[in-house]
Amino acid sequence: MSTSRVDASDFAKRGELEAELLRSRRGRAERIPSLPRQPGESRFPAAVSQQGMWQGIERRPGPALAIISGLRLRGQLDVGKLTDAWNMVIARHETLRTALCMEHGQLTQVIADRLRVPIEVTRVSGLAECDEISRQEVDRRFPLDQRPLARLRLLRLADDDHIALLLVHHIIADARTLEVLVRDLAVCYGAVVSGTEPVLPALSVQWSDFASWHARRLAGARGAELTAYWSERMAGALPAELPTDVEPGDETPEEAQLGGMVNMPVGCSLFAELWKTAKKRHTTLYTVGLVAFAVLLARNSGQQDIGVNAPISYRDRTELRDLVADFSNDVIVRVDLSANPTWDELIRRTHDQVVRDFLHNDLPPHLLAPHLDGTDLMERMAQVQFTAEREPEIVEKALGLRVERVNPPRQYVLRPLSLRLRHDDQDAFVLLRYRANRFTHARAEQLATDYIALLGELAAQQHRRVFD
Template identity: 45%
Template sequence: MAVTLKDDFAERARLEARLLARRRGGAALPLLDRPAGAEWHFAASLGQEGMWPSLATTARQPLIVGGLRVSGPLDTGALREAWQALAERHETLRSAYRRVDGALTQVVPVRARPVMDVALADPAAAASVADDELARPFDFGRGPLARLRVLRRASGEHLVVVCLHHLVGDARALEVVTTELTALYAGAVTGSPVQLPELPAQYADFAAWHRSRVEGEHGGRTVAYWLDRLAGAEPAALPCDRSQDPSDIAGHTRSFPLPPELFARLREVAARHRTTFYVVGLAAFQILLARWSGERDICVRAPVSYRDRSEVHGLVGDFSNDVVVRADLSGHVTLAEAVEQVRASTADDFAHHDVPPHVVASRMADPTLLERLFHVQFTAEREHDLGAARQLGPIRAEPFSPTAESVARPLSVRLRHDDHGGRVIVAYRSGLFSDERVRALQRDYFALFEEIAAHPGQPAVS
């Protein structure tokens, strides 16, 4: 099964286009029965089952928040009509989740009752949108696990905030929602209804197919791969300079632009190794952790997505997973050799991506190890593919992605770029890292980029 990086939208789109063409002649995804006029009960996905036990105790609900900045005369009635149509289209946008006879179950009501609130907000409200959403829990048993908020900031200025619980969405799902909501709104406000392409399947259909795959031979082979791959692994030592309670999720997100000349050098490195920015950025991050900690076996969490069937390309659902990418920097590995190692090992790791972590963890001698390996994360994405401003008659809608003053993991590094420049975003828990330490990490990270470009034969670690 093929895989793409969770946030690398451009590469994902190219891969999915190829897979769409390849799958057209293959077996269609089996569809579950849906009796007319009755509430539907479907088995939750394996990924949802793995997430469920932690939801009652986690300090930070896994929510996906984004939306649109709208300039012009927004018609909230038309927006409500569009949101209703979207909930009717995607079962996950109107579903609840309950234990039924001991099994986690997706409950799809006969009629959609989507949640949309309209409120006045301070003009600076965008800064706190993510924190505000995190403070508003969902009722899993009642549903839905999606909501829309319209914040009026000034005359003709609104924020349309989409919030999805991770049980029912991922980064791609947020794209689907904002894109289709925009199209449906345009149809509603003009009185010319938009006919979106019919969905060939729903998330519950994929969940049933995926479960049979993981519980079969494929799942057994994949679990065996990870048991071997992670034998002897230990969590990466974080370069903290504070020692507060590690469970305190308060944190910050800092963005550091890549100087143009350094960005150009990184492009050269990626071309030299016939690889991607992702691989170069990940290799440099793992080398940085090794240099700061003195360790040579470095494990990092890597979110991935597996929308590799044509039927699920446009679904609202959670198709994300997490794998561990592991680098062995012992011996006299050079910088160039480290990049090559990461290029090869990530290809193998991402080829074994589609078994949820809790399934692997249940087979490990220490079932808690996998989650502890996930405490440091790396991602990369192409920035210009996150969405562009759209003119919808008299209004202009521009996507936005708010950040929260709390973080899911102790340390995360994200490399965002387009064809002309890039930046590094660091999210960290303030009880473990001072701002000074994070700036030092950033300086060393950028210096390491320069070193990989100019002196590839130098030792990765001394």
């Protein structure tokens, strides 16, 4: 076992981190009160995060911010019972009965106490037609003043073979939402078919309850603390210089967001080494993957301060885990490559800073922007993104149905460059998304290849300096 020298400054840093964690936990211990509902429709102010997303949509209209997922269902599917199950899910989650409207100058959640919707069924000739319909679904607008802000559509390949397309507007959904919806739908379908009551986790609060509580929190001491922290963290920040090989031209908002994806396996043996590296350094796979991505950008640009957008979920309370809602927030993590550190030094350095940043994860960017040098700084810093996450689990069998995840094609890309390290317990894949007005597909493939090579270098040569 290797040892390293720990001085007083190390203990001071760890004490500071522990104190911040304790403060965060005390905040989470505060109970979220339930708001009174009215018969027919209830009205509440939109969440602070929804106000920021609304402003962004108004400022830069373009393709709908839809989160899309697909399931292939093989077996005898009862569409009528699936429709009943879908409406049970809508009844369970207020966000699926919510419209967002401007009323008296305020963005307002308008929540119906009841809502029933049909499921559209379309017979298709093959998977190519499924892909085309998926693209059309993404192009269909999601008017925010019309509910529900989610669509479930069935594509029938055969009487015993369907693809279910599920689209949810990002203003009421994050990545976890898709897992919740698929689970709830499977449980409710099973209950309808068997004539029993669905067994699902109780929901002690709804999104509007959280939104009200969170807004009060941000208006108080927590908001001031977050603003001070991020104002200091963002001082002197510059956007990452992207290794592009295409110059953007004059395009419509839709054309500017057209892009593609590269999906490349990491390999089981390298993935196992990355896990060992993370555990040895008492850090996470996220930090290890982030460090490699920052070095990829730094070696292409020569920058020693790499800012990367990090979407963080603040479902850090038990009562929030099973809600259909958007609990994601974007923060900018900065990786400091000054003084040409070794991989080992960079991992340790980045780990401590990421921990601090993630403890300050719930300030929406539009509230921070006025406090920075240039109101568009956050937007420019967010042009490149990194995430590392587990493959979501799905129900593989449900009352005679065999369920398989499918990935509908996505023609729009939110950022010029984003890299996701997707993994389970045995293997990982690099999913690199890029805008076609900044990168060719060949360039994107090369970046993904170079990234995996850097993961190998990190795992095998931890005492090598990153710029050597």
